[in-house]
Amino acid sequence: APARYATSAEALHTVFGYESFRGNQAAAIDQIVQGGDAVVLMPTGAGKSLIYQIPALVRPGTGLVVSPLIALMHDQVDALVANGVRAAYLNSTQAAPQRAAVEGAYLAGELDLIYVAPERLSNASTRSLLQRGTLSVIAIDEAHCVSQWGHDFRPDYLTLGELGTQFPGVPRVALTATATDATHREITERLRLNEAQHFVASFDRPNIQYRIDPKVEPRKQLLAFIRSQPERSAGIVYALSRKSVDQTAEYLRTQGIDALAYHAGLDSSIRAAHQSRFLRDDGVVMVATIAFGMGIDKPDVRFVAHIDLPKSVEGYYQETGRAGRDGEPAVAWMAYGLGDVVQQRRMIDQSPGERSYKMRLGQHLDAMLALCETVGCRRQNLLGYFGEPSGACGNCDTCLEAPDTWDGLVPAQKLLST
Ligand code: ADP
Ligand code: MG
Ligand code: ZN
Numbered sequence: 001a002p003a004r005y006a007t008s009a010e011a012l013h014t015v016f017g018y019e020s021f022r023g024n025q026a027a028a029i030d031q032i033v034q035g036g037d038a039v040v041l042m043p044t045g046a047g048k049s050l051i052y053q054i055p056a057l058v059r060p061g062t063g064l065v066v067s068p069l070i071a072l073m074h075d076q077v078d079a080l081v082a083n084g085v086r087a088a089y090l091n092s093t094q095a096a097p098q099r100a101a102v103e104g105a106y107l108a109g110e111l112d113l114i115y116v117a118p119e120r121l122s123n124a125s126t127r128s129l130l131q132r133g134t135l136s137v138i139a140i141d142e143a144h145c146v147s148q149w150g151h152d153f154r155p156d157y158l159t160l161g162e163l164g165t166q167f168p169g170v171p172r173v174a175l176t177a178t179a180t181d182a183t184h185r186e187i188t189e190r191l192r193l194n195e196a197q198h199f200v201a202s203f204d205r206p207n208i209q210y211r212i213d214p215k216v217e218p219r220k221q222l223l224a225f226i227r228s229q230p231e232r233s234a235g236i237v238y239a240l241s242r243k244s245v246d247q248t249a250e251y252l253r254t255q256g257i258d259a260l261a262y263h264a265g266l267d268s269s270i271r272a273a274h275q276s277r278f279l280r281d282d283g284v285v286m287v288a289t290i291a292f293g294m295g296i297d298k299p300d301v302r303f304v305a306h307i308d309l310p311k312s313v314e315g316y317y318q319e320t321g322r323a324g325r326d327g328e329p330a331v332a333w334m335a336y337g338l339g340d341v342v343q344q345r346r347m348i349d350q351s352p353g354e355r356s357y358k359m360r361l362g363q364h365l366d367a368m369l370a371l372c373e374t375v376g377c378r379r380q381n382l383l384g385y386f387g388e389p390s391g392a393c394g395n396c397d398t399c400l401e402a403p404d405t406w407d408g409l410v411p412a413q414k415l416l417s418t
Contacts, residue, residue, distance in 0.1 A: 001086065001109050001136075003060045008033060011057045012050070015083050022047050028173070028199040029054050032137055037196035038173040039143075039188055043203050044318065045299075045325040048175045049076065052139030055171070056113050057085070061136030062106055063113045066121055068142050068154050072295035073115045080113060089115035090126065106133045118145075118156035127166060135170045138163055140191060143174035144314075147186045149360045152178075161192045172196075177321070178314050179203055179386045203317070203386050207324045208332050210378040210396040212371075215337030218307040219251050225305060225333050226257055232283030233302035238290060238319055240308035248307065249287040262288035293319060299326035305333045309340035312364035313371055313385045336372040341365070374398065 005011040008029050012018050021029070025047055031038045032055040042048050056063025067073045073089050080087035088102040088111055105111050106129070120126045140146075146157040164172060174191050176183070179200070188196065213221060222237060229235070237252075239245045242263040252259035258281075260274040278284045279298055286292060290310075304323040310316040316334075324330025348361045367385055374381045379393035392399050 001112050005057050008054050011054045023201050024199045031197050032171045033058050035171050037193050039196045039198045040175040041179045042201040044177040044321045055137045059136035061134035062111045063137045064135050065115045065139045068145050085112050087113040091117040122156045122159045138172045140174045143187045144176040144178035144183050146190045147183050164192050181387050208330050211333045212336050215335035218335045221335050235285045235303040237287040237305045245287050259285040262292040264291045293322050303331040313367045
């Protein structure tokens with residue numbers, strides 16, 4: 001496709017209707033428009049999509065987007081088409097004639113963007129198709145999926161490192177909201193982005209208040225927490241098992257909360273209906289496993305609650321990050337008990353897999369424990385985990401209410417003073 005817009009700013013205004021770029025969006029876009037590679041670490045909701053969509057509109061050729069979730073792909077393509085962008089996808093949900101039409105449009109240079117599922121891209125035939133057309137940029141979204149030790153590993157992502165040699169001269173960009181140093185390094189190495197410029201935004205979400213309570217009667221505590229929130233607040237409650245999701249949703253309903261369940265064991269039509277109610281109506285509480293949330297763009301989620309311990313700080317950050325995307329005050333609340341720790345250690349021990357893998361899972365859990373057990377600022381601990389130094393935040397439970405350290409402190413002080 002010939003370039004459709006002379007400048008990034010023109011594409012931003014005309015296609016997306018936005019006034020100005022946010023944070024380091026503009027710098028990352030410039031780098032790619034000029035033909036350089038980029039690694040982009042920005043929190044969810046920061047606006048990573050524009051970082052590859054705009055170069056695809058400004059540079060001649062078609063932008064290739066690798067994206068792991070078919071639902072996400074469909075949403076993005078629909079939104080782009082609604083904005084007049086010539087976007088399409090190739091994935092396993094398509095019938096052959098549909099696919100052929102997309103391939104034809106690509107080869108004719110009639111597409112601005114083509115979204116491809118990673119498993120399609122591992123096919124030699126897909127790669128040779130792409131080689132017969134012209135790419136403007138290669139974007140690898142959710143790039144942390146390349147990390148074997150991360151929480152979302154996709155084997156097909158491992159082959160994406162070859163794209164640099166298969167499409168020489170095409171700028172590549174890897175994007176993720178998972179930000180540990182280790183993941184960052186792994187993305188850069190495995191995707192062979194040695195020459196890339198790195199764009200790292202602050203991961204702080206200052207409008208989210210972090211609260212972690214000792215777990216005693218989680219459902220009752222959850223109910224009390226929800227009732228303490230402004231009436232008809234939309235929220236997400238995460239639980240570990242499908243059974244717990246169903247029971248918790250049921251319990252909340254009996255207590256007059258407009259709660260719905262969401263997990264992979266539910267019929268897809270029920271899941272779709274619950275999701276659309278959550279998105280459309282005010283004040284729906286979605287009780288869900290972590291199957292719910294990726295790609296859900298609801299700006300006014302007022303709280304995210306965990307009644308079970310997340311397996312990693314990365315997971316906790318992603319899940320709590322779904323609260324308060326509109327920048328208005330929001331709460332991340334969790335009930336934390338040692339029982340969860342014991343159970344998760346057992347699960348790790350009993351899981352198949354190599355020793356080194358289990359060790360990694362154990363380390364993820366340890367970091368999560370450190371966040372739960374800290375008497376210091378939660379946000380400082382969280383951001384510190386992602387390598388970002390910060391001071392005490394004033395907007396978490398430990399900052400707002402000095403933790404209950406009397407039990408330990410008083411006897412210690414007595415001992416010291418004798
Ligand atoms: P991410 O992939 O980083 O989670 P998205 O690309 O999905 O974020 O963008 C999140 C939201 O922010 C979208 O609704 C998007 O349209 C909006 N957005 C992105 N950039 C801007 C901007 N410069 N000005 C206003 N809104 C923006
Ligand atoms: Mg995104
Ligand atoms: Zn704090």
